[in-house]
Amino acid sequence: MAPDPVYDKHHIALLAAHAGLPLAPERVAAVATILNAWLPDANALSVRMSAPAWQSLMPAVVFMHAAEPGEEGA
Amino acid sequence: MSAPLLDLTLSEAARLLRRREISPVELVTDAIARIKRHDAALKSFITVFEEQAMQVARAAELLSAAGHELGPLQGIPIALKDNVAVRGTRTTAGSKVLSDWIPDHDATVVTRLRQAGAIVLGKTNMHEFAWGGTSANPHYGLVRNPWDTERFPAGSSGGSAVAVAARFCFGAVGTDTGGSIRLPSAVNGIVGLRPTYGRVSNHGVIPLAWSMDTVGPMTRTVEDCALMFGVMAGFDRHDPASATRACDDYLADLAGGCAGLRIGIVPGYFFEHLQAPVREAVRGALDIFVALGARLVDVDIRNLHGNISAQLTIESAEPSTYHQRNLRERPQDYGEDVRSLLEVGELLLATHYLQAQRYRTLLRNEFLDAFRQVDVFICPSLPFTATPIGQTTVCIDPGREEDMLSAIMQFTGIASLTGLPSLNVPCGFDPDGLPVGMQIIGRPFDEATLLRVGHAFQHATEFHRRTPPLQ
Numbered sequence: 001m002a003p004d005p006v007y008d009k010h011h012i013a014l015l016a017a018h019a020g021l022p023l024a025p026e027r028v029a030a031v032a033t034i035l036n037a038w039l040p041d042a043n044a045l046s047v048r049m050s051a052p053a054w055q056s057l058m059p060a061v062v063f064m065h066a067a068e069p070g071e072e073g074a
Numbered sequence: 075m076s077a078p079l080l081d082l083t084l085s086e087a088a089r090l091l092r093r094r095e096i097s098p099v100e101l102v103t104d105a106i107a108r109i110k111r112h113d114a115a116l117k118s119f120i121t122v123f124e125e126q127a128m129q130v131a132r133a134a135e136l137l138s139a140a141g142h143e144l145g146p147l148q149g150i151p152i153a154l155k156d157n158v159a160v161r162g163t164r165t166t167a168g169s170k171v172l173s174d175w176i177p178d179h180d181a182t183v184v185t186r187l188r189q190a191g192a193i194v195l196g197k198t199n200m201h202e203f204a205w206g207g208t209s210a211n212p213h214y215g216l217v218r219n220p221w222d223t224e225r226f227p228a229g230s231s232g233g234s235a236v237a238v239a240a241r242f243c244f245g246a247v248g249t250d251t252g253g254s255i256r257l258p259s260a261v262n263g264i265v266g267l268r269p270t271y272g273r274v275s276n277h278g279v280i281p282l283a284w285s286m287d288t289v290g291p292m293t294r295t296v297e298d299c300a301l302m303f304g305v306m307a308g309f310d311r312h313d314p315a316s317a318t319r320a321c322d323d324y325l326a327d328l329a330g331g332c333a334g335l336r337i338g339i340v341p342g343y344f345f346e347h348l349q350a351p352v353r354e355a356v357r358g359a360l361d362i363f364v365a366l367g368a369r370l371v372d373v374d375i376r377n378l379h380g381n382i383s384a385q386l387t388i389e390s391a392e393p394s395t396y397h398q399r400n401l402r403e404r405p406q407d408y409g410e411d412v413r414s415l416l417e418v419g420e421l422l423l424a425t426h427y428l429q430a431q432r433y434r435t436l437l438r439n440e441f442l443d444a445f446r447q448v449d450v451f452i453c454p455s456l457p458f459t460a461t462p463i464g465q466t467t468v469c470i471d472p473g474r475e476e477d478m479l480s481a482i483m484q485f486t487g488i489a490s491l492t493g494l495p496s497l498n499v500p501c502g503f504d505p506d507g508l509p510v511g512m513q514i515i516g517r518p519f520d521e522a523t524l525l526r527v528g529h530a531f532q533h534a535t536e537f538h539r540r541t542p543p544l545q
Contacts, residue, residue: 038383046429054432
């Protein structure tokens with residue numbers, strides 16, 4: 001597997017612009033520090049969760065407990 | 075009464091109020107006086123409802139004198155984290171963005187607590203928008219730990235934990251997404267319950283991450299926690315994630331003890347990578363449980379590693395979605411740390427988020443499977459004791475500083491990701507006199523067992539009776 005890329009400030013600024021969130025240079029620096037610390041682990045988790053053994057797993061969602069019509073709460 | 079009224083536990087005060095041996099007016103008067111005396115230093119409250127609380131206390135006293143019983147919390151002063159909406163009063167979520175927001179409705183937990191007779195003293199300080207674990211709030215002041223005011227109170231429900239530990243109130247409401255009830259409960263030496271996801275309504279609570287947000291009680295004893303939780307829990311049609319399942323009677327089973335209890339331990343995770351005093355305190359607690367008749371069972375949770383990354387991804391993407399408009403229109407109104415985290419959350423990939431949500435399913439399945447062998451899991455609430463205020467890194471392994479946000483989630487993520495209930499109970503002190511907390515994690519909707527186990531521990535120990543040395 002290729003090593004995780006380190007996102008430089010140019011990448012971050014471009015990515016943010018694509019998200020409609022133009023970042024000033026000092027914001028790009030702050031974001032880059034955190035993103036570069038987190039992305040290797042996030043990518044590793046994505047690789048792990050892509051394993052054939054876990055193919056049937058669905059993502060957890062908000063609506064874990066369906067409310068039944070007619071039931072009243074507080 | 076010879077002892078100060080505020081040293082009573084919530085349950086003791088409720089019993090004396092029912093017998094009319096003390097009055098709600100006395101309790102509120104003492105609480106307000108204590109807040110005025112000490113909270114300028116601790117900064118645990120954003121708003122104090124002095125006049126309003128006194129009015130409610132006088133009304134409660136009249137009702138009590140006339141023989142009316144409002145409920146199990148009648149006349150009890152409590153506090154609410156400031157991300158919980160109260161109709162007609164400012165609710166800031168610790169932010170400048172919402173500094174003048176006046177909700178037109180009460181959160182469901184507020185309605186329930188008031189219907190049970192609780193008196194709301196005020197709204198507590200917190201990490202801005204609950205997105206962080208230090209409660210170093212740039213808009214309303216840095217919350218300080220009453221055990222050592224140079225130390226942090228953790229967060230994000232730092233103000234609620236400090237208000238309870240400092241005896242400003244008998245109980246407080248907190249919210250917990252990645253650990254925000256359990257972490258400050260641990261470092262301030264109090265009890266805090268993160269309920270099963272969906273057990274307590276989130277209606278009227280400003281969200282952090284919809285898929286992990288919970289609301290729960292913070293108190294000094296497990297008995298108090300059971301009493302308050304019994305009032306807060308239950309189905310609410312206003313919350314689409316609210317559970318329809320009936321609630322247990324959380325006080326009824328409290329004295330059941332823990333003989334025969336099977337306690338799960340995950341080797342290679344629960345007692346790795348933590349400060350020695352934390353390890354010793356939680357190990358000591360396990361010895362006490364064994365002496366009380368419990369049995370320790372090693373359980374392999376194969377995919378436990380990876381949980382911190384999943385938490386960070388989900389806890390970034392969801393808040394960044396909620397704050398998307400304000401982050402573009404008024405970014406300067408956010409504190410530096412929260413602004414950075416919200417910006418980061420905009421740049422993670424959709425696949426990162428969904429793989430993290432799939433990981434939650436995997437981890438939950440592994441824990442549900444493990445609950446065939448054990449009744450609860452017990453582990454530390456966080457791997458270190460209160461750090462000096464202002465620190466953004468922490469030293470767990472000698473000679474190595476690591477990022478505070480990642481390190482603080484090491485143990486709380488289990489319940490946050492799986493939706494399982496988890497109870498923090500004080501279980502010791504480090505050599506500097508700073509509290510250590512343990513988590514008791516249980517099956518979905520089995521808060522009754524957590525409370526029974528925690529109560530048995532407090533019945534056998536004195537850690538919860540110590541008082542922080544306020545000057």
